Amino acid sequence: MTEEREWDIIVIGGGLAGLTSGAYLAMAGKQVLLLEQRDLPGGCCGAYSSGGRNVPAAAHMVNDPGMINGILSELGAAEITFTPLDPVFDVAGPCPGKNLIITSNREIFEGSARGMVTDSARENVSQGLGRLIELSGQINRETKALPLESPELMSFFKRLFLGLSMQRQLPMSMEYGRMPVQQFLSSVFPGVEMQCLRAALRSVVPVRGARALDLLQLLGNVAGGNVFYPDGGVESLVETLNGCFQSHGGVVRTGVKVTSVNVAGGQVTGVTLADEGTINGDMVLSTIDMKELFFTLLPDRVAPRLFQEKLAKIPLSDSFITVTMTTTLPPGKVSEGGKGVRVINPAVKEDELFTSDEPDRVSLFIHFPEPGLDRVRDGLSVVQIMAPVRFIYEDNWHSGPECKKTEEYNEFKKQYAALLIKRADAVVPGLSSHIADIAVATPVSYRSCTGNDEGAVYGWRRPRMWRQKVHYTNGLYLAGHWTYPGPGILKTMMSGKNASRIILSGE
Numbered sequence: 001m002t003e004e005r006e007w008d009i010i011v012i013g014g015g016l017a018g019l020t021s022g023a024y025l026a027m028a029g030k031q032v033l034l035l036e037q038r039d040l041p042g043g044c045c046g047a048y049s050s051g052g053r054n055v056p057a058a059a060h061m062v063n064d065p066g067m068i069n070g071i072l073s074e075l076g077a078a079e080i081t082f083t084p085l086d087p088v089f090d091v092a093g094p095c096p097g098k099n100l101i102i103t104s105n106r107e108i109f110e111g112s113a114r115g116m117v118t119d120s121a122r123e124n125v126s127q128g129l130g131r132l133i134e135l136s137g138q139i140n141r142e143t144k145a146l147p148l149e150s151p152e153l154m155s156f157f158k159r160l161f162l163g164l165s166m167q168r169q170l171p172m173s174m175e176y177g178r179m180p181v182q183q184f185l186s187s188v189f190p191g192v193e194m195q196c197l198r199a200a201l202r203s204v205v206p207v208r209g210a211r212a213l214d215l216l217q218l219l220g221n222v223a224g225g226n227v228f229y230p231d232g233g234v235e236s237l238v239e240t241l242n243g244c245f246q247s248h249g250g251v252v253r254t255g256v257k258v259t260s261v262n263v264a265g266g267q268v269t270g271v272t273l274a275d276e277g278t279i280n281g282d283m284v285l286s287t288i289d290m291k292e293l294f295f296t297l298l299p300d301r302v303a304p305r306l307f308q309e310k311l312a313k314i315p316l317s318d319s320f321i322t323v324t325m326t327t328t329l330p331p332g333k334v335s336e337g338g339k340g341v342r343v344i345n346p347a348v349k350e351d352e353l354f355t356s357d358e359p360d361r362v363s364l365f366i367h368f369p370e371p372g373l374d375r376v377r378d379g380l381s382v383v384q385i386m387a388p389v390r391f392i393y394e395d396n397w398h399s400g401p402e403c404k405k406t407e408e409y410n411e412f413k414k415q416y417a418a419l420l421i422k423r424a425d426a427v428v429p430g431l432s433s434h435i436a437d438i439a440v441a442t443p444v445s446y447r448s449c450t451g452n453d454e455g456a457v458y459g460w461r462r463p464r465m466w467r468q469k470v471h472y473t474n475g476l477y478l479a480g481h482w483t484y485p486g487p488g489i490l491k492t493m494m495s496g497k498n499a500s501r502i503i504l505s506g507e
């Protein structure tokens with residue numbers, strides 16, 4: 001059935017990018033319809049229902065809260081509050097009994113780093129750490145100078161200047177963006193005496209193929225006291241944006257999956273839904289997985305063949321398993337007074353980290369996101385274990401090529417989660433015997449929650465500089481972590497804002 005009403009813009013996807021762009025467009029007086037396949041908006045930052053409750057999909061650490069609130073205030077929404085996280089990480093392993101505390105407090109950071117190496121190497125630690133901190137500061141200054149606006153919003157001269165000056169203005173980002181993090185760490189902390197320290201530092205960038213730049217950016221944010229949890233969890237941001245979008249007249253429909261974007265004569269005409277209903281609109285803004293959009297939702301041959309071939313080959317970001325527990329351990333006590341995210345590494349060298357999907361070989365990230373997530377059940381504390389693990393593990397977690405969530409799948413994820421919790425007992429004593437309830441999200445769950453290929457949590461493995469207006473199909477626009485400026489809270493919100501500016505400027 002075709003609905004009679006014609007919308008100015010149809011937004012596909014109710015994650016941060018869709019909600020932000022929708023809010024800007026609705027505020028500008030456009031008739032905006034946002035379509036979300038899940039029952040709740042939020043995507044990677046939302047909640048999913050498990051056992052009749054809404055469970056947060058993942059604890060999020062954020063940088064630059066002022067810029068996030070800047071967007072909310074432009075939209076006329078209430079600002080949200082953030083709790084600083086410092087120390088940011090307390091890393092246990094790979095050497096037993098030696099922890100690395102990653103904090104803005106240089107004395108504590110350095111003291112813990114010195115404790116991770118043999119006596120003869122202690123002097124070199126101070127020198128290496130000094131270099132690391134200095135480089136991370138320089139990288140951060142460079143990165144902050146990078147524009148967050150889409151290339152389409154820059155003037156011709158700005159684009160030209162940026163292209164020509166990239167090498168000169170961002171020499172370190174270019175150099176360390178190419179260098180594998182292991183190679184970098186071996187040059188700063190050489191020798192077998194420092195291998196524990198190298199592995200502990202490597203482990204806080206939990207992605208395969210991480211570059212030196214990833215670690216340096218993170219350490220720059222730690223040193224600058226720029227790591228926070230959003231109060232109320234990242235879902236508070238989703239709620240704020242959703243409320244703001246609707247208050248400006250935007251309409252959200254949840255539980256509706258778009259199955260095609262309709263195009264006639266090179267012009268978008270609307271979308272078709274899974275129930276076969278059709279909605280008309282001559283502008284569509286897609287925030288979903290670009291491969292899904294170009295290979296499934298758009299008619300064949302809309303995108304040039306070369307572009308499709310390129311798209312098919314781009315590596316995806318990794319996925320995670322997340323175990324969210326409400327525990328009867330008192331809040332505050334459970335996190336031992338805020339030691340940051342506890343990391344547990346298996347006993348391996350730095351180049352062996354993130355190579356295995358087995359529950360006894362993955363690194364664990366244990367979050368205590370209070371006051372973030374304790375709304376799940378008042379008075380109790382929430383502990384969340386996250387571990388990077390691939391979608392393809394054990395025949396897609398025993399869900400097969402069709403990703404069917406059968407008994408076998410459920411049993412397997414339960415057993416896997418139980419092994420992670422047992423390991424987490426080492427840093428949260430009594431955890432396994434104080435669990436009031438538990439929800440487990442595997443990469444297969446992230447795939448179904450977000451529609452992202454292989455449950456990729458950050459879009460592409462490395463950010464891409466796509467244009468947000470699709471030039472060969474009039475009326476089609478892109479936003480979200482598949483587009484520039486890339487993944488994460490602030491950047492996906494920026495991509496939503498940029499897309500709305502491009503649409504409103506009539507480019």
Ligand SMILES: Cc1cc2nc3c(=O)[nH]c(=O)nc-3n(C[C@H](O)[C@H](O)[C@H](O)COP(=O)(O)OP(=O)(O)OC[C@H]3O[C@@H](n4cnc5c(N)ncnc54)[C@H](O)[C@@H]3O)c2cc1C
Nearest residue numbers: 013015016017037043044058060061258451480481488489
């Ligand atoms: C486990 C995990 C941990 C993370 N940790 C951090 C962190 O600490 N800090 C940080 O900054 N970032 C983190 N991120 C990344 C961050 O959450 C994402 O980059 C960001 O939220 C992406 O937002 P988005 O709007 O681009 O996409 P998404 O959130 O993926 O939203 C896309 C939406 O489109 C919907 N959709 C898909 N297909 C269809 C369809 N056909 N029809 C209708 N709707 C559809 C999906 O259901 C989804 O709601 C994490 C992500 C995950 C999953």
